[in-house]
Amino acid sequence: MQTRFPHKALPYLLLSPSVIIVLLFFVVPSLNSFYLSFYRVSSLGNKRIFIGLQNFTRLVADASYRNSITISLKFAIFVVLVGLSLSLAVAVVANQRFRGFSIYRTLLIWPYALSPAIAGLIWAQMMDPNIGLLSHILKTLLNFQFNYYTSSRDALLFISVAAAWKMLGYNVIFFLSGLQSLPNELLEAASIDGAGSWKRFWRIAFPLLSPTTFFLFIMNTLYAFFQVFGLIHITTEGGPGRATDLLVYKLYRDGFIGLNTGYASAQSIVLLVMVSILTIMQFRYAGSRVFYR
Secondary structure, eight states: OOOSSSTTTTTHHHHHHHHHHHHIIIHHHHHHHHTTTTTTEOOOOSSEEETHHHHHHHHHOOOOHHHHHHHHHHHHHHIIIIIIHHHHHHHHHTTTTOTTTHHHHHHHHHHHHHHHHHHHHHHHHOOOOTTTTHHHEEEEHHOOOOOTTOHHHHHHHHHHHEEEEEEHHHHHHHHHHHHHOHHHHHHHHHTTOOOOOOOOOOIIHHHEEEHHHHHHHHHHHHHHHHHHHHHHHHHHTHHHHHHHHOOHHHHHHHHHHHHHHHHHHHHHHHHHHHHHHHHIIIIIIGGGGGGOO
8 A cells, every 4th residue: 555645745744754864874974084084293283294104004004903803703693693592592492371470571671671882781781700699600510710800702702791780681682583483284294293392492593583684684793894883892891801892992992092093993994895895795695595484
């Protein structure tokens, strides 16, 4: 059914707030960063020297930047794969029809409602090697000393787990919605034919959830590259030894602490291009395997 508006200008007026926000907070800053990436900018920003592609060639030769790329990819893989797997498992449990589960489902959204900084602060307190409850449990039960202050491995694992937990509620809500919309006739028919619960889920439910899984795959990838600054800043600040110096935090450190605006602008452009390429690849290869019913 085609919607007809009484005035031709009304659709454009309704869309204008969103378009203006995108232009002001995404397009204009991106164009400005692209422009500055070809310049060496003074600390005060009042002088600019055109240097062409030197900022980009410097990125290629920068060992710390290559380290940030490696760390960011490891972090993103953990957040996407482990986070989505855990979220799907929780959603399957939450989809069971037991008394009181409606309250449990409501509570699942709470981690996503927190800001990244607050989520980081919560995990920093829980995993503190001196006073943290979870750190004490790991040491008492498993004799494992977890210290994200001094251990590079522990620090990267720490922010990866915290980031995956932060997106848990968001992922569970979408998975739960997808599970509840599955046609019961197919699952009941498979059950009558003798298919077990695992076979029904893997052969019927999971393929039908592929649109939801693909959407969350994209959203979690974007989150892992762009939306974890607050979590890192409040906990590790890129340390120890730059072990958690993700691309988005290195950009902040070079641009706002080092006041190297041109170099940071080049990093922002490379990050945008990198994530765009990853997203296109996901649409091309993973999107072709999505089953729309």
